Amino acid sequence: MPRTGRRIGAYTIFGAAVTVALVILNIAIITPAAVSGAFTQHYYVAVGDSLSFGFQPNLNFTQGFADVVFADLRQAEVTSNERNKTVLENYACAGETSTTMLNGGCPGRDFLKIPYSGPQLDAVVSFMLAHKGKISPVTFEIGANDVLPNWNAAACTAAASTDDDIARVDANLTRVDTSSPEATRDPNNKANGILQRLSNALAISPGLPGATGPANTQARPGDLVMLNYYNPFAKACPNSAAFVKKLNEHLAADAAKFSVPIVDIYTAFGGDTGMAGNICAYTWFCARQDIHPTSAGYQVIAAAVEGVLGYPGVNPGPKMAPPLTQGGGPIVYRRDFE
Amino acid sequence: MQIKDISRNDIIRLVALGAAVLLEGLAVLSIVLKQQFFSLGGIYANVVSVAVFVLPLVVGVLSRRLTGAIFLATLPFLITSAIYLGFFGDPFNIDLFQLGVLAGRVAAIGILLALLATLGWIARKATFDRNAVA
Numbered sequence: 418m419p420r421t422g423r424r425i426g427a428y429t430i431f432g433a434a435v436t437v438a439l440v441i442l443n444i445a446i447i448t449p450a451a452v453s454g455a456f457t458q459h460y461y462v463a464v465g466d467s468l469s470f471g472f473q474p475n476l477n478f479t480q481g482f483a484d485v486v487f488a489d490l491r492q493a494e495v496t497s498n499e500r501n502k503t504v505l506e507n508y509a510c511a512g513e514t515s516t517t518m519l520n521g522g523c524p525g526r527d528f529l530k531i532p533y534s535g536p537q538l539d540a541v542v543s544f545m546l547a548h549k550g551k552i553s554p555v556t557f558e559i560g561a562n563d564v565l566p567n568w569n570a571a572a573c574t575a576a577a578s579t580d581d582d583i584a585r586v587d588a589n590l591t592r593v594d595t596s597s598p599e600a601t602r603d604p605n606n607k608a609n610g611i612l613q614r615l616s617n618a619l620a621i622s623p624g625l626p627g628a629t630g631p632a633n634t635q636a637r638p639g640d641l642v643m644l645n646y647y648n649p650f651a652k653a654c655p656n657s658a659a660f661v662k663k664l665n666e667h668l669a670a671d672a673a674k675f676s677v678p679i680v681d682i683y684t685a686f687g688g689d690t691g692m693a694g695n696i697c698a699y700t701w702f703c704a705r706q707d708i709h710p711t712s713a714g715y716q717v718i719a720a721a722v723e724g725v726l727g728y729p730g731v732n733p734g735p736k737m738a739p740p741l742t743q744g745g746g747p748i749v750y751r752r753d754f755e
Numbered sequence: 756m757q758i759k760d761i762s763r764n765d766i767i768r769l770v771a772l773g774a775a776v777l778l779e780g781l782a783v784l785s786i787v788l789k790q791q792f793f794s795l796g797g798i799y800a801n802v803v804s805v806a807v808f809v810l811p812l813v814v815g816v817l818s819r820r821l822t823g824a825i826f827l828a829t830l831p832f833l834i835t836s837a838i839y840l841g842f843f844g845d846p847f848n849i850d851l852f853q854l855g856v857l858a859g860r861v862a863a864i865g866i867l868l869a870l871l872a873t874l875g876w877i878a879r880k881a882t883f884d885r886n887a888v889a
Binding site: 427431432434435438439440443446447451452 | 784
């Protein structure tokens, strides 16, 4: 037994030595400068059309999904130090198509949340390059205004030009200038498509070993996610599902080429079976023939975005609001499930 | 104190254990402060992410007693939390509910580290213990 007693003594000394070493290590490293550096300013950047803008026909533009995600991001950042360091940069423009995003001429350019001139993508890329490593997350959606006008909600038919418009969205999203490695990597090169330019603008330099090319997700310090679309015509035209799903399939394929995760808004709004039952609560389509989401719809979109982002403390995926059943009940908000 | 009575193998084990705990402390600090303490090419962040998971396991494997494993694996995080709160914590800028969230995060990480250490200790018992039945 005396031997055991000696051993316990030795282990106590060992524990004390390790503790003292850790305390010294911490005091040496946790300096005011180090703590301040850990809470550097960072930005949530929203890129897209009226959905990202947060448009509602009742002129409530402050409860869009980007606003909800931003509020939750700030809420999740508990300490006051951190809370003041997150900034929402919403570059979205109502009516934006993939073409106007690249070339300018957005219909809503006179009513923006962040004033800029020229194409939205130029403004976004310029901001990203000026704030390298400080951008996370980035939500991106485009394509609805290119394609949805092809749907005739009165006749429940799609125009013949739908396929051409979807092909144009594909090209605008995915084209890559391969004339030289520099041209491929240049975020300001307008010959590159939207996803290539966003990826380039977010890429860190010099990048990680062995991680090159447009599918290099590791080289993105920001989390870029891309949204697909719900079907606003689900109730009025049950045959419209194929029309919207075709666009969503192309968006998914385009995003996959750049390893950008898709936020599945179509499923969040109820998918094939639940969309028609939810659409009156989640959009203004039944009340005002307007395809934009209601505040409740934006909450659902935000929950889906946060589910894909998966940030700690920010509404993880399984808490996504379930689709309402046919005929509805009270609108179920995401927070009820937290 | 009779350190000389400890066997040579035990001394090697304790040195390795101490090194594992200190490295875990560095990994925790690196993540908390988002700082790179030494050059490791472009894979520093990847290494640190793995280290903060693997080192508590190593601590568990190197510990003879379960209590020691849990104590040593959670110690780096507890000391970092205490020193951070002592010097930089700002309790008057956060309300009670936010404090709860903070406490929840700290508890969750503490439990994670303790469980990893337990897993390592169990692995040691199952692998090296002559009396283990498996």
